[in-house]
Amino acid sequence: MILNWNEPLAGGVQAVYEDADLLVLQKPAGLLCVPGRGPDKQDCLSARAQERWPGALIVHRLDQATSGLVLMARHIDAQRRLSHAFAERQVHKRYQAVVQGLLGPAEQTWQEIDLPIAADWERRPLRVIDPALGKPSLTRWRPRAQDPVAGTTHVELEPVTGRTHQLRVHLAAIGHPILGDALYADAATQAQAPRLLLHASHLAFTHPGTGAWLALEWAAEFE
Structure with a gap:
């Protein structure tokens, strides 16, 4: 388990948490979570994450205009488990x-x-x-x-x-x-x-690999 509180990625993206199963990233306002239509909308959180963590997978999204915590999976099994947790309202936001x-x-x-x-x-x-x-x-x-x-x-x-x-x-x-x-x-x-x-300030969920409860916070710049 690795915590990265001071290791920014490109464009203001911050790696709040990472381990072998998942990532929690801080998305700045104005950045898409996934690519949009057109060449001018290819820069996004998932693309930046995949440069650093090849194979990283989106689990959920924030609006482009919203800042805050975004959860990504490192492999397909973790994505399935985390997606199921979101669908069953087992993720606290x-x-x-x-x-x-x-x-x-x-x-x-x-x-x-x-x-x-x-x-x-x-x-x-x-x-x-x-x-x-x-x-x-x-x-x-x-x-x-x-x-x-x-x-x-x-x-x-x-x-x-x-x-x-x-x-x-x-x-x-x-x-x-x-x-x-x-x-x-x-x-x-x-x-x-x-x-x-x-701003998405809080995420808490059951870790898909360890079963431990994981809670993360990131304050808004306007607080």
């Missing part, structure tokens, strides 16, 4: 975000946003709240700190389900979009930050 408006008081108990999400086919890749066609989607949240001057709140988030854009859609739906969100916030909220202020 926590995010940090700064949202428009005051939510509080700080350290309030966890609350839930239970709103079904569906694809907005006419405006892809956007998602919408759709009671008729949406899939069940559940997010837990609690406020951590308020900034009354800016009129914003730092919130902690736990996605119970894993829908595309879930956290962004849910927070916008309750009237508190994430700062810098180019998809779901109005122009004024977008302009309050140079990037989407959403």
Whole structure:
């Protein structure tokens, strides 16, 4: 087992954890997890990881605009086990975000946003709240700190389900979009930050090789 806290890869990617079965990398905001369409979208987290760890495999993804912890497998058996853990909701994920408006008081108990999400086919890749066609989607949240001057709140988030854009859609739906969100916030909220202020700060799961519980943290640059 090897911990690499101070060994950056190209472009700001940080190796937070590695061993013979898996990797946990810190993805910067603006970097794709996997290649997109077109030659200008080939630089991505998986490509950079594979230069260092040939054969590294994606297990899950973050939005391009989101920063934070991403889990990768070193071989196909580990990928199967970890993918199964995600599918069965056995991986604990926590995010940090700064949202428009005051939510509080700080350290309030966890609350839930239970709103079904569906694809907005006419405006892809956007998602919408759709009671008729949406899939069940559940997010837990609690406020951590308020900034009354800016009129914003730092919130902690736990996605119970894993829908595309879930956290962004849910927070916008309750009237508190994430700062810098180019998809779901109005122009004024977008302009309050140079990037989407959403960060995957915590991953915890059962190690696919040893069976030990592994928990990793990486603070957001905006905390």
